[in-house]
Amino acid sequence: MAQILDGKATAAAIKAELTDRVTTLRERGVVPGLGTLLVGEDPGSTWYVNGKHADCAEVGIASIREDLPASATQEDIEAAVARLNADPACTGFIVQLPLPAGIDTNRVLELIDPDKDADGLHPTNLGRLVLRISEEVESSLPCTPKGIIELITRHGVDLRGKEVVVIGRGTTVGRSIGLLLTRKDVNATVTLCHTGTADLAAHTRGADVIVAAAGVPGIVTPDMVKDGAVLIDVGVSRVTDPVTGRSKVAGDIAAEAREKASWYSPNPGGVGPMTRAMLLANVVESAERALA
Numbered sequence: 001m002a003q004i005l006d007g008k009a010t011a012a013a014i015k016a017e018l019t020d021r022v023t024t025l026r027e028r029g030v031v032p033g034l035g036t037l038l039v040g041e042d043p044g045s046t047w048y049v050n051g052k053h054a055d056c057a058e059v060g061i062a063s064i065r066e067d068l069p070a071s072a073t074q075e076d077i078e079a080a081v082a083r084l085n086a087d088p089a090c091t092g093f094i095v096q097l098p099l100p101a102g103i104d105t106n107r108v109l110e111l112i113d114p115d116k117d118a119d120g121l122h123p124t125n126l127g128r129l130v131l132r133i134s135e136e137v138e139s140s141l142p143c144t145p146k147g148i149i150e151l152i153t154r155h156g157v158d159l160r161g162k163e164v165v166v167i168g169r170g171t172t173v174g175r176s177i178g179l180l181l182t183r184k185d186v187n188a189t190v191t192l193c194h195t196g197t198a199d200l201a202a203h204t205r206g207a208d209v210i211v212a213a214a215g216v217p218g219i220v221t222p223d224m225v226k227d228g229a230v231l232i233d234v235g236v237s238r239v240t241d242p243v244t245g246r247s248k249v250a251g252d253i254a255a256e257a258r259e260k261a262s263w264y265s266p267n268p269g270g271v272g273p274m275t276r277a278m279l280l281a282n283v284v285e286s287a288e289r290a291l292a
C-alpha cells in the first residue's frame with residue numbers, strides 16, 4: 001500500500017520551526033522581510049503571491065509588494081527590481097514567474113542582488129550550487145527542488161544511490177534539481193528527461209524515484225512506473241472536472257500509477273506547500289547568515 005508524502009503537514013511543521021527562528025531574529029533586532037514582484041494579473045500567479053504574503057504574516061516575516069500591470073515594460077520591471085535591491089526592509093525577494101511574453105526573464109533574474117535572491121535563481125547562486133558539491137552553499141537554494149528533497153527525507157526515505165528520473169527542464173525545477181540531488185549529502189543518480197527525450201518510458205521504468213515536472217497532465221501512466229517507486233508530482237495544470245464542471249488541479253502523474261508506488265506526493269497538498277515553506281526558510285536562513 002503506497003504511503004503519502006504529506007506536503008501540507010510537513011510544511012506546517014517547518015513553518016512552526018521557522019516561527020521560533022524568526023522570534024529569535026527579532027529579539028536580536030533583525031526583522032526578515034520578503035519582497036515580491038508580480039507583473040500582470042494572471043490568477044494563478046496572483047494566488048501564489050498572495051499566499052507568499054499570508055505565509056510571511058503567519059511566521060512573523062515582514063513583506064513588501066511590487067505589483068505592476070501586464071503592460072509593464074522591461075525598463076519598468078528592471079526599475080522595480082532596483083527598488084527591491086535598495087530597500088533595507090527587504091532582506092530577500094522573488095520575481096514571480098512566468099513574466100509576460102516579450103520580457104527578457106534571464107536579464108531580470110540577473111539584476112537581482114545575489115544576496116537578496118530568495119528563490120536561488122540568480123546565476124551566481126546557481127553557479128555556487130554547481131561548484132560546491134560537498135560544502136555548505138551560503139546562498140538560497142531553488143525552493144521547489146529544496147522542498148522536494150526535504151519532503152522525501154523528512155519522511156525517512158533515503159535517496160543515497162537511488163536512480164532518479166526528472167521529467168521537465170524548466171527554470172524553477174528541472175534545470176536545478178539534479179544539482180541538489182547529486183550533492184554529496186544526498187548522493188542520488190539523476191537522469192533529466194525532456195521533450196527531446198526519445199523514449200521517456202524506457203527511462204522511467206528503471207527509476208527508483210520519478211520527479212514529474214513537465215506540466216502535462218497524466219504524462220506518467222502506470223505502465224511507466226516500476227513497483228515500489230517513489231512518485232513526486234510537481235506539475236500543476238488547470239483542467240475542468242468532467243463531473244462537477246469546476247476547474248481543478250491536474251498533476252503530471254496519473255492517479256492509477258500511484259498504486260504501484262511505495263510513496264507518492266499528492267497534488268495538491270504535496271510539493272506546492274513545500275515550495276512555499278522553502279521560500280520562508282530561505283528568507284530566514286539568509287537573515288541568520290547576515291547576523292553570524
Ligand SMILES: Nc1nc2c(c(=O)[nH]1)N[C@@H](CN(C=O)c1ccc(C(=O)N[C@@H](CCC(=O)O)C(=O)O)cc1)CN2
Pocket residue numbers: 048094095096097098119143144172236249267268269270271272273275276
Ligand atoms: N519566482 C518563482 N516563480 C514560480 C515558482 C517559484 O518557486 N518561484 N514556482 C511556481 C509557482 N509557485 C510559487 O511561486 C507555487 C506553485 C504551487 C503552489 C501550491 O501550493 N500549490 C497547491 C495547489 C494550488 C492550486 O490549487 O492551484 C498545492 O500543490 O497544494 C505554491 C507555489 C511557478 N512560479
